[in-house]
Amino acid sequence: MASLKVQVIEMTAALMTAAFGLLAALAWNGAISWAVKQFLGQEEGLGLFVYAILVTILAVVMTLLIARMAAKAKAADAKLTEKMK
Incomplete structure (x- = not known):
């Protein structure tokens, strides 16, 4: 059984x-939408796909880092548990 520390x-x-x-979905919404609009000149179609891809990549990277920790x-x-036996 995992210790309380590991469970926490x-x-x-x-x-x-x-x-x-x-946070990725909300906080970056405006900034990424603005950047996509600046580079692609649109907020719909291709711009929305680029936006979705960027947010997804950011969320996946952070999730992997947190899981690794x-x-x-x-x-x-x-x-530590093995040493105590």
Whole structure:
């Protein structure tokens, strides 16, 4: 059974991932829409696809980083638990 510390880290990672997904969708909305409009001269069609791709890439990268941190914490906890046996 995972320690309380690992459980807290895993839950925090899940909540942070969800929060970052929402943050990416909301906070970057205006900035990315503006940038796409500047480069493509439109906010519809191709511009919306470019916007969606950029936000998705950002969310995936951050999710992977958060998951990697959680995995490292879990591995460190497993090593500590093994040493205590």
